[in-house]
Amino acid sequence: MDSSNRPSPPTERVVTILDFLAAHPHDSFGLSEVARRTDLSKPTCLGILTTLVDADYLLRDAQDKTYRLGPRLIALGHTAQESMRVNPAAREELRRLSVAFDTTAALTAVIDDRITLLELVGPRGHDVGDSAGRSAATRGSVRVGQSYPFAPPVGLMFVLWDDDALRAWLAKEPTIPLRTDSERLERVIHDCRESGYLVERMTPGGRRLYALMAGMSSTLPDELRALLGELISDIGERVYLRSEAAGGRQRSDISVISAPVYDHHGHQAMVVSLQIGRALTDAEIGKRARGLLVAARALTTRLGGTPP
Structure with missing residues (x-):
């Protein structure tokens, strides 16, 4: 198989989460819900969400511990x-x-x-x-x-x-x-x-x-x-x-x-x-x-x- 066409499963998981949240732009979701809706394990999902929050691609509500799209995506x-x-x-x-x-x-x-x-x-x-x-x-x-x-x-x-x-x-x-x-x-x-x-x-x-x-x-x-x-x-x-x-x-x-x-x-x-x-x-x-x-x-x- 041509290595240039080989998919990256870790990247696919990030895309899956972003696509899910983009499909619900007015909603926020907790870790368990995101993991369930994207068919990812909670530890894997948490790692991705944390990284995306740190980079401002997502926002995390500290009170209800939910995630939604972040401001950096606007610039992108x-x-x-x-x-x-x-x-x-x-x-x-x-x-x-x-x-x-x-x-x-x-x-x-x-x-x-x-x-x-x-x-x-x-x-x-x-x-x-x-x-x-x-x-x-x-x-x-x-x-x-x-x-x-x-x-x-x-x-x-x-x-x-x-x-x-x-x-x-x-x-x-x-x-x-x-x-x-x-x-x-x-x-x-x-x-x-x-x-x-x-x-x-x-x-x-x-x-x-x-x-x-x-x-x-x-x-x-x-x-x-x-x-x-x-x-x-x-x-x-x-x-x-x-x-x-x-x-x-x-x-x-x-x-x-x-x-x-x-x-x-x-x-x-x-x-x-x-x-x-x-x-x-x-x-x-x-x-x-x-x-x-x-x-x-x-x-x-x-x-x-x-x-x-």
């Missing part, structure tokens, strides 16, 4: 976001977008062949938000750092504007069985490149797809692949196209509107999105899309990027 998180080009200026751009349309704005990128949520900013006043403006509801179901397999049918928004990237993505083994309508996909590509953004409709399958796939590996169990195949079977079936819209006051259930952000090589670096989750008219979709494009251009400029 900010550093990680900076390394992925999510700086305060980018977050402010998302905040402006969120305020303008009273909904959640998100920034995502493909990292290590997985679609990863880099930042999420929700409207204030809808729920108790944190310092970045993310609502509790948003943080509960969709979390910064959450990732999804980057393979058809998930990830179209990252490849629509680049022929080479699109071909490489389509060549990947799909996460679920697909029946791709090539004629419709070509129409999707043409219309989205012409408009500069992608609009995804909200379908029963689409609502469940990301929840089922969040955090999973690219290799899904056969039973889950079959279930997902029943939920969504065509890459372009969830895309809303103006050319197919009835127009006027006709409303369509919209899930998300997305636009690309480019780096200085003219390559797509990230995607900025508006979470919709309700029915909109074509005019309402267009208004939000125009605001989204302004934000995407601003983010591209902050990266020193240029559209291809």
Whole structure:
């Protein structure tokens, strides 16, 4: 076995504890509970918790002897976001977008062949938000750092504007069985490149797809692949196209509107999105899309990027 790929059990135990506490950010746990929930012995667990407390990665309440996430993780998180080009200026751009349309704005990128949520900013006043403006509801179901397999049918928004990237993505083994309508996909590509953004409709399958796939590996169990195949079977079936819209006051259930952000090589670096989750008219979709494009251009400029 290649020693460079050999896992480290002690490190895995530290990660297990941090992941457990991160999954319960508003709770504190005693030693016995942490040991039980992470399937570790109490002596091993105590040693790890003590070291993490000493390094400020965790906090220990001296009265009830419980542990929770510590302040040093905040700095680490900010550093990680900076390394992925999510700086305060980018977050402010998302905040402006969120305020303008009273909904959640998100920034995502493909990292290590997985679609990863880099930042999420929700409207204030809808729920108790944190310092970045993310609502509790948003943080509960969709979390910064959450990732999804980057393979058809998930990830179209990252490849629509680049022929080479699109071909490489389509060549990947799909996460679920697909029946791709090539004629419709070509129409999707043409219309989205012409408009500069992608609009995804909200379908029963689409609502469940990301929840089922969040955090999973690219290799899904056969039973889950079959279930997902029943939920969504065509890459372009969830895309809303103006050319197919009835127009006027006709409303369509919209899930998300997305636009690309480019780096200085003219390559797509990230995607900025508006979470919709309700029915909109074509005019309402267009208004939000125009605001989204302004934000995407601003983010591209902050990266020193240029559209291809």
